[in-house]
Amino acid sequence: MAGPATAAQRRVIEGADPVTGRLRGTEAQLAALVRRGLAFRHPRPPHEHFLTPAGHRLREAPRGAVPEEVPVRADSGVFAARVGGEEARPPESGAARAREVRSAWQGLLELRRMTNRDGAVDRPCGWERGHLVQAAALALEAAGHRPAEGASGGYRVRATPQPEAVAVHDSDAAALVGYAETLEGAGWQPGEYTDPRSRSRYLLASPRRV
Incomplete structure (x- = not known):
């Protein structure tokens, strides 16, 4: 992050949409916020700009406070779904993490609205089909499900050889019912299966197209 935001940039941040974090400002202001890690530019038209988690923290912090730096991931741009x-060390927990997850989910819904041809937000968009594991994991975490940590119980989302499908595992097979309900509500098509070798139950989920 290249120093504190200027007064003009701070006004742009404070004027962001309270739900999606969408920004309005001059091209120079928005570009400067991107360089500071406080905003990101959506890769698809109309190339809107949105606050990163660091930008959200700055908006909520008292004037003059310098927010903690957060790493910017090359794969997702600003957010790492669990x-x-x-x-590796998981992302932070607690209220800060919940705020980031909520912001990321709202941003994803806005991305659906902008990129699905009919503006639908009840089914996945192209970005999600290109990032299946991250998209499914975000849907689960945003709904309050707990990811597995180490050998503990919780969901584990993994890629599969099947096109446009992810597998969701949990050592507690009963939890799969809740995961299926969440994913179906988020626009995915889940089904429960049994691994022929381990006999363990798992979900196979694909993003719904219509």
Whole structure:
């Protein structure tokens, strides 16, 4: 992050949409916020700009406060969905994490509205089909489900050889029912299956197209 935001940039941040974090400002202001890690530019037309989690924290912080830096991931741009069983240190928990997840989910719904041809928000968009694991994991975490940590119980979302399908595992097979309901409500088509070798139950979920 390249120093604190200017007064003009702070006004742009404070004027962001309270739900989606969508920004309005001059091209120079928005570009500067992107360089500081406080905003990101959506890759698809109309190329709107949105607050990153760091931008949300700055908006909520008292004037003059400098928000904690957060790493900007090259794959997702600003947010790392918890897929479960991460080897590395997981993202922060608690209220800050809940705020980031809520913001990311609202941003994803806005992305659906902007990129689905009919503006529908009840089914996944092209970005989700290109990032199946992250999209399914975000839907689960946003609904309050707990990702697995280490060997503990919780969801684990994994890629599969099947096109446009992810697998959702949990050591507690009963939890799969709740995951299926959440994914179906988020526009996915889930089905429960049994692994022929391990005999363990798992979900196979694909983004709904219509």
